Amino acid sequence: MKRIVLLAMGLVMSMTTFAQDEIETTVSADIVSSYIWRGQDLGSAAVQPTLGIAYKGLSLSAWGNYGLVDTNDAKEFDLTLAYTIGGFNVGISDYWFDRGGLDPEGRYFKYDAHGTNHVFEANVGYDFGFASLQWFTNFAGNDYKVNGKRAYSSYVEVGVPFKLAQVEWAATAGAVVSESAGYGTTGFAVTNLSLKATKDIKITDSFSIPVFGQIVGNPCSQKAYLVFGFTLRP
Numbered sequence: 001m002k003r004i005v006l007l008a009m010g011l012v013m014s015m016t017t018f019a020q021d022e023i024e025t026t027v028s029a030d031i032v033s034s035y036i037w038r039g040q041d042l043g044s045a046a047v048q049p050t051l052g053i054a055y056k057g058l059s060l061s062a063w064g065n066y067g068l069v070d071t072n073d074a075k076e077f078d079l080t081l082a083y084t085i086g087g088f089n090v091g092i093s094d095y096w097f098d099r100g101g102l103d104p105e106g107r108y109f110k111y112d113a114h115g116t117n118h119v120f121e122a123n124v125g126y127d128f129g130f131a132s133l134q135w136f137t138n139f140a141g142n143d144y145k146v147n148g149k150r151a152y153s154s155y156v157e158v159g160v161p162f163k164l165a166q167v168e169w170a171a172t173a174g175a176v177v178s179e180s181a182g183y184g185t186t187g188f189a190v191t192n193l194s195l196k197a198t199k200d201i202k203i204t205d206s207f208s209i210p211v212f213g214q215i216v217g218n219p220c221s222q223k224a225y226l227v228f229g230f231t232l233r234p
Helices: 002-018
Strands: 024-032 035-037 040-043 046-055 058-067 076-085 088-097 118-127 132-141 154-164 167-176 189-204 207-218 223-232
Touching: 040 058
Parallel strands: none
Antiparallel strands: 024 046, 024 223, 035 040, 046 058, 058 076, 076 088, 088 118, 118 132, 132 154, 154 167, 167 189, 189 207, 207 223
16 A cells, blocks of 8 residues: 555656646645544544645545644544546545554554554545445455454445535435444444535635534434534635
8 A cells, every 4th residue: 555655646746747737736724623524523623634636637635634622632644546537536545543543652654454553445436416426445454343353344425415595515424334343333324414514705805715514413323513614725
């Protein structure tokens, strides 16, 4: 996996050399009242920066999570290599947490199968316009069942975007398809039902801030959350 990431970085650097005028760059940061991911509570208020580059459907992005209130919240650093053509997309992600994994020292460059804090995930999906369907499966790293066997945790999600009262909305339903210690499931379980509303707040003629609110329910854990946040970007 490490070689795949290095190869991707080399490819993107090569594209920068030969097609600089066609490279797209993303620099942004979300500020959220709590970190809720796929129906799981992963921490309190946080800043979540993103840095990415893309070229003709191929993209490489880095994403992080850093707690603003609770020093016990895990720091997260993720890398994603993805390709999109039309409505089809495929990708590989490397999730890393500084704590809560198999390495008590939280070392980033430790990739041992039974001693790492990394989780490697592959995904494939299609955006139909009126709705999108995504499938995610962990294939390596810190992903095991309670009995110690590899879980291959898989999560499937359906998203439906719509516009109402000049606000952009997104309804999402997600489920884990089998036993997973990471998701806290013993079999198929619906873990994420959410409704998100986003609206741009105009600051100047050339600058606006997207503000969002989200209701998230996890029927499996019997938990519900209300999240507020906004996005900063050039």
